[in-house]
Amino acid sequence: MHLKWMRKLYRFMTPYVSKNPRAAYLNCKDLDLGRNDGGKTSYAKASVWGRKYFLNNFERLARVKARVDPGNYFWNEQSIPPLFA
Numbered sequence: 001m002h003l004k005w006m007r008k009l010y011r012f013m014t015p016y017v018s019k020n021p022r023a024a025y026l027n028c029k030d031l032d033l034g035r036n037d038g039g040k041t042s043y044a045k046a047s048v049w050g051r052k053y054f055l056n057n058f059e060r061l062a063r064v065k066a067r068v069d070p071g072n073y074f075w076n077e078q079s080i081p082p083l084f085a
Contacts, residue, residue: 007032029078039075043083050080059083 033049035041043062050058062083065072070082 029076031077033078035077036075036079036081039072039079039081041081043081046078046081049078053078054080 030049033052034045036046046062047058050062054061058080061080063085065080066082066084070084072079072082075081
């Protein structure tokens, strides 16, 4: 019910958004962009939303994630997956 209402609001507000908005805002998860499957999502799949949140920093952040949290213990619906070289 709430999701349907939010999508309707999103469509209604679209004409009033600035001409050059960021694709996504980190502290406002938009699960319509994609979601992490229990922390098992591939780098390629996560790139769909990751590049919208982190722009050109996404690959670098995924490499850092591989060094700091290689087991992907810390994850959420749209977290950065580890990218191993």
